[in-house]
Amino acid sequence: MPEKGIINTKQFTWLLFIIITGFAVMQIPGMLIMQAGRDAWLSVLVAWFLDVMLAIVYAYMGIRFPGENFVQYSITILGKHLGRMVGILFPLFFLLVCTIVLRGSSQIVSNVFLPTTPLNLILVSSYVVCALIGRKGIEVIARVTEVLGPLFFLSIIIVCLLVLPDFHIARMKPQFDEGIAPFLVGAPLMLTSFGVCIIMAMYIPLCNRPENAFLAKFSAVSMGALVVGLITALSVGIFGFEDAQYMYSPGLQLAKMINFSNYLERVEMVWLLVLVGSTIVASSSLLWAFGQGLAQIAGLKNYQPLIYPGALLSLALCIVSFPSSLQQTHFYHYIYPIVAAFVETGLELFLFATALILGKRGTA
Amino acid sequence: MNALIVFMALAIGLAEGIPLGKQGQWKELTVLSTLLGMAFLLVASNYLGLPSPLALLERLLEPVGKAIFK
Numbered sequence: 001m002p003e004k005g006i007i008n009t010k011q012f013t014w015l016l017f018i019i020i021t022g023f024a025v026m027q028i029p030g031m032l033i034m035q036a037g038r039d040a041w042l043s044v045l046v047a048w049f050l051d052v053m054l055a056i057v058y059a060y061m062g063i064r065f066p067g068e069n070f071v072q073y074s075i076t077i078l079g080k081h082l083g084r085m086v087g088i089l090f091p092l093f094f095l096l097v098c099t100i101v102l103r104g105s106s107q108i109v110s111n112v113f114l115p116t117t118p119l120n121l122i123l124v125s126s127y128v129v130c131a132l133i134g135r136k137g138i139e140v141i142a143r144v145t146e147v148l149g150p151l152f153f154l155s156i157i158i159v160c161l162l163v164l165p166d167f168h169i170a171r172m173k174p175q176f177d178e179g180i181a182p183f184l185v186g187a188p189l190m191l192t193s194f195g196v197c198i199i200m201a202m203y204i205p206l207c208n209r210p211e212n213a214f215l216a217k218f219s220a221v222s223m224g225a226l227v228v229g230l231i232t233a234l235s236v237g238i239f240g241f242e243d244a245q246y247m248y249s250p251g252l253q254l255a256k257m258i259n260f261s262n263y264l265e266r267v268e269m270v271w272l273l274v275l276v277g278s279t280i281v282a283s284s285s286l287l288w289a290f291g292q293g294l295a296q297i298a299g300l301k302n303y304q305p306l307i308y309p310g311a312l313l314s315l316a317l318c319i320v321s322f323p324s325s326l327q328q329t330h331f332y333h334y335i336y337p338i339v340a341a342f343v344e345t346g347l348e349l350f351l352f353a354t355a356l357i358l359g360k361r362g363t364a
Numbered sequence: 365m366n367a368l369i370v371f372m373a374l375a376i377g378l379a380e381g382i383p384l385g386k387q388g389q390w391k392e393l394t395v396l397s398t399l400l401g402m403a404f405l406l407v408a409s410n411y412l413g414l415p416s417p418l419a420l421l422e423r424l425l426e427p428v429g430k431a432i433f434k
Contacts, residue, residue: 035434096418120365189433298395305380305392309399312376316369316406321418334429335422 007203009212011142014149015285016197016220021152021227022282023097024193025275026104026249029232031333034245036186038172041233043186048225050187051194052218054345057352059214062204064355065362070201070348071293077351077360084297086347090198091293093343097196098286099314099321100332102126105279107325108249112272123318126280131311133284134291135304138206141285148277153223155274156251159267160230162258167237190228192337194221195344202289248325251275287311366407373400 007015032040058070065073071090075083106122114122133141197217204213235250238257244250255268288303290310295303322328354360377400384393406416415423 124368185432185434294395298391300392300395301389302392305384305389305396306399308376308380309373309396309403312369312372313399313403313406316403317416317418319365319369320406320410320416331418331422334433335418335425337433338425338429339421 005137005139005142005206006208007138007142007206008208009216011146012200012203012207012213012216013219014145015142015203016200016217017149017223018145018152018278019199019282019285020194020197020220020224021156022105022275022278023101023196024190024224024228025156025231025251026101026108026279027329027332028190028193029228029235029250030245030247031329032186032190032232033236033241033250035189036183037178037241037245038236039175039180039183040186040236040241041229042175042183043190044225044229044232046183046187047190047194048221048229050191051197051221051225054195054348055197055200055214055217055221057348058198058201059204059217061348061352061355062201062210062213066210067205068362069205069293069296070198070351071296072205073355073362074351075297076362077355077358086351087293088297089343089347090201091290091297093339094199094286094289094293095310095314095317096336096339098130098283098290099318100328100336101279101286102130102283102314103318103322103325103328104332105276107328108252108272109276111248112252112268120319123315126283127311127315129280130284130287131308133281134287134311135307137304138203138285138288141281141288144281145285148274148281152274152278153227155271156227156231159251159255159258159271160234162260162264162267163234163238163254166257167234169237171237171240172233188341189333189337192340192344194224195340197221197224198344198348199285199289201348202292248329287314366411369407370404373403376400 032043036043061073065076068076071087074087077083078086102123106119106126109122110117110119197220200213200217204210207213231251231254234254235244238254247253252268255271258267259265287307287310291303291306294306380396381393384396410416
């Protein structure tokens with residue numbers, strides 16, 4: 001049975017927000033600060049603008065091919081064989097992102113919560129939970145994000161407000177000391193993380209109001225950019241960019257800073273609970289998109305039997321490819337942005353241009 | 365860990381594959397087996413010391429990535 005779930009615009013927004021933020025808030029601020037130094041927050045701003053521009057293309061394609069996601073409209077545009085070859089890249093990309101997200105969040109859990117527990121055990125537990133949620137379908141994931149999304153957003157805003165007294169504006173100066181090149185190069189790094197929300201193309205056919213897709217994406221990416229921008233700017237303003245650039249997760253370090261007269265402390269535990277919950281839900285959504293996309297490519301009646309094998313494949317990839325967090329960070333920093341730019345921007349613009357030139361439209 | 369993944373692949377294959385076979389959903393069964401086979405191949409190649417697909421991708425794209433990003 002193909003996915004029959006229906007989501008509303010609010011759920012659509014929170015689904016995207018959880019995916020963007022779960023992915024971007026963990027490691028990206030540190031990498032961005034390494035790239036753009038004190039101007040890192042400007043990279044977030046530029047990436048936000050570019051992502052909104054890209055969202056217009058995705059939303060337009062969703063309306064031009066009603067009832068079809070990008071896996072399906074690649075077949076409509078390019079034909080059975082070439083369309084399947086292009087279309088399969090999207091589910092594979094989601095599987096790669098799922099691998100990176102779960103490896104990153106498991107590393108944080110291992111570092112902070114369970115330092116003596118083997119990392120592989122944390123990974124296996126995370127994958128089991130993700131696969132169980134992913135198999136339940138999009139409606140269940142959407143309802144979970146409706147609860148977790150606002151909690152996650154609020155927790156980050158509260159953390160930012162609580163660390164604000166330690167913020168020194170002098171650490172943000174001088175801006176543009178190396179010209180505009182650092183933050184312009186940092187923008188694609190950030191954009192490829194925001195770009196994970198190309199998954200919106202999988203949600204558009206399931207949304208009760210597909211015409212609201214752009215609104216949902218705009219709201220989600222704006223909230224995501226606010227959160228990542230705040231964490232990036234505060235990390236620079238509190239730790240200085242010299243230290244912040246080498247932090248695995250600057251957001252976590254910010255939460256650790258909170259201590260009001262020994263009365264309010266260890267806030268990072270609460271924040272991490274929400275973060276880990278969010279990354280697990282984001283990963284289950286990515287696994288669902290992988291199963292759904294692959295089932296459509298192969299012309300299957302049911303996507304559900306593919307969720308557990310997808311999770312196992314991702315787990316195997318994770319263990320084989322990233323035996324240490326250094327390798328995952330290296331891949332995420334230097335390789336992932338190129339792969340992501342190709343899939344998120346290159347492929348979609350290629351499909352968009354081909355649809356316009358060949359005059360292809362959806363039939364539903 | 366490799367042994368655990370092989371065991372999990374077998375368990376998933378039995379739990380998902382048998383109902384699919386009974387319902388005659390051969391296409392689903394083929395894709396399921398392919399995915400499980402890929403997971404098995406990954407751990408087998410790791411056991412034999414062969415590079416993973418992501419390591420190959422890394423070798424291919426690393427010069428580009430390092431040229432663009434600090």
